[in-house]
Amino acid sequence: MDSGHPKFETGDFVWGKTGWEEYSLITTPETLFKIEHTDDVVPLHYYTGILGMPGLAAYVGFYKIGAPKKGEYVFVSAASGAVGQLVGQFAKLMGCYVVGSASTKEKVDLLKNKFGYDAAFNYKEEDDFDASLKRYLPQGIDIYFDNVGGKMLDNVLLNMRNHGRIVVSGMISQYNLEQTDGVKNMMCLVYKRVRMEGFVAFDYYPLYPEFLDTMLSYIEKEKSCTLKTFPRPGEWTISLYRAFHRPQCRETDCCGCSR
Secondary structure (H helix, E strand, O other): OOOOOOOOOOOOOEEEOOOOOOOOOOOOHHHEEEOOOOOOOOOHHHHHOOOOHHHHHHHHHHHHHOOOOOOOEEEEOOOOOOOHHHHHHHHHHOOOEEEEEEOOHHHHHHHHHOOOOOEEEEHHHOOOHHHHHHHHOOOOEEEEEEOOOHHHHHHHHHHEEEEEEEEEOOOHHHOOOOOOOOOOOOOHHHHOOOEEEEOOHHHHHHHHHHHHHHHHHHHHHOOOOHHHHOOOHHHHHHHHHHHHOOOOOOOOOOOOOOO
16 A cells, blocks of 8 residues: 555555455545554455454454353354354354354355354245244244344244344345335344344444454464355455346345355
8 A cells, every 4th residue: 555644654454444446545544454464374365354344243243242151042144154154153162052044055064064053054945934943943042143134033033032132234135125024023122121233343443453352362273264264365256246247136035145
């Protein structure tokens, strides 16, 4: 980079909120973070994943909003996405039991065999989400990390435990709909005393130093297998191209088309 700002020097590597472009003029330097670690342990492409926005979203959503406790039951939708796969691993590090949903058999296998999920299911093969959740989480759900919204959220509400937490990271099933789905079971928030909170990772930029220290300690201890599998830039560029050049998804349940 080239810089006239006192916090950054010409030649620094940074990550942050920029455009997908060759050159960006940054007038809000508070949205940039200087990359201090660029050795073999922390290659640059980690800053597109666990050390970047996906990692910060998973960290904030799970630890700060979800407020997990050892032994709790966690459910993650769109669990094979960049955020979901990290949430599952954080849950295991906390000693939680974690279940994820995904859209293909391959993703389900990845969750169970690579990312340490205790169980996972392909929601496209499930006719009744309520029955599915009761089968995989018969004790109920303490923390739901929601990436899809819609019918899945509606059925999760029926399966929340008292004083549970719903962390709303996204609602991918609703993004392409002309009229979004209604949620019928909101009364569960009241009589189960459930807290439901949405968040935007950018609001938590001040926590980045704390987050970075935690993640670097995980990397050093090799506690997160995601670090060995997150795609390199050439691979995720192809995936990004495919995501933007597929027919527009119109499913109304929880399509998970990019997760």
